[in-house]
Amino acid sequence: MRVVRLVLLGMLAFVVTIAFLFPAAPLIEKIKPDIKPVELAGVSGKLLNGQVSSVNYDDGLMPIEIKDVTWKFAAGALLKGGAGANITFKGYGGGGDGQVRRQWNGDIKVSDMTFNVESKELESLLPTPVAEFTGDITGQFDQVHLANQLLQTISGQLSWNNAVIVTRIYGPEITANLGELDIDIVPEENAAHAVTISSAGGDLAVDGKVLVAANGDYQTNMLFTPSATAPQELVQALKQLTQPAGGGLYKIEHNGNMNQGT
Numbered sequence: 001m002r003v004v005r006l007v008l009l010g011m012l013a014f015v016v017t018i019a020f021l022f023p024a025a026p027l028i029e030k031i032k033p034d035i036k037p038v039e040l041a042g043v044s045g046k047l048l049n050g051q052v053s054s055v056n057y058d059d060g061l062m063p064i065e066i067k068d069v070t071w072k073f074a075a076g077a078l079l080k081g082g083a084g085a086n087i088t089f090k091g092y093g094g095g096g097d098g099q100v101r102r103q104w105n106g107d108i109k110v111s112d113m114t115f116n117v118e119s120k121e122l123e124s125l126l127p128t129p130v131a132e133f134t135g136d137i138t139g140q141f142d143q144v145h146l147a148n149q150l151l152q153t154i155s156g157q158l159s160w161n162n163a164v165i166v167t168r169i170y171g172p173e174i175t176a177n178l179g180e181l182d183i184d185i186v187p188e189e190n191a192a193h194a195v196t197i198s199s200a201g202g203d204l205a206v207d208g209k210v211l212v213a214a215n216g217d218y219q220t221n222m223l224f225t226p227s228a229t230a231p232q233e234l235v236q237a238l239k240q241l242t243q244p245a246g247g248g249l250y251k252i253e254h255n256g257n258m259n260q261g262t
Contacts, residue, residue, distance in 0.1 A: 050070070053069075055067075070087065070088045071086065083101065094121075096113060098111065110145075120132075131165055136161050140156055154187070155186060159182050162179075175203075178203075179202030193211075203227050204224060207222070226248070226250075
């Protein structure tokens with residue numbers, strides 16, 4: 001029995017050693033067709049500790065790119081029903097870190113993800129240059145769950161500090177100073193989500209909620225309060241694009257479907 005144990009321990013040590021020393025690039029090359037529309041470039045390092053120079057995701061709607069992604073094997077992910085890695089990344093004037101796991105059933109889960117970006121850098125994600133942003137954004141995703149490449153659950157918070165939006169899409173330049181803008185995303189029953197949006201300290205206070213169902217249906221109920229010193233162009237735009245709610249307040253109540261663009 002002692003010999004059997006020694007053989008088994010030797011085999012285990014061999015497997016672990018191979019896993020730590022095996023180069024990541026050949027494996028990544030083999031799985032590339034299975035992870036589209038994600039594109040990986042500049043893979044280096046070992047299977048359990050490596051780096052990707054750039055990760056691109058393009059679903060035809062919003063192309064996303066992050067750079068200098070590093071990963072390190074997370075042994076604790078095995079206790080959560082999958083294989084995972086702790087990652088760091090850079091992009092959009094900032095960066096972040098968190099844990100990514102692939103469950104044994106193929107689902108992808110992200111947890112404890114924190115990040116910061118410069119809002120100016122996010123202008124490149126707009127389909128056309130319709131707005132300019134100012135301020136810094138910090139965020140945290142407590143959990144993200146994808147199954148069959150479709151979002152199932154997301155929970156997190158975003159904070160946009162010194163948030164300013166400038167747009168000329170409606171003719172004259174309109175500047176909306178939102179101050180501190182906070183967004184909370186909370187899962188609800190039947191794969192639905194509630195997104196709460198609030199801002200204070202700027203020319204325009206925002207308070208409202210968007211309910212999003214699993215099929216893309218959404219219900220928007222937002223209230224806007226311009227300050228006494230808000231630019232007249234902003235107030236005029238509110239009058240044109242929203243409904244009066246009395247007392248100098250304006251509201252948006254709208255139902256539609258995100259997948260159908262309504």
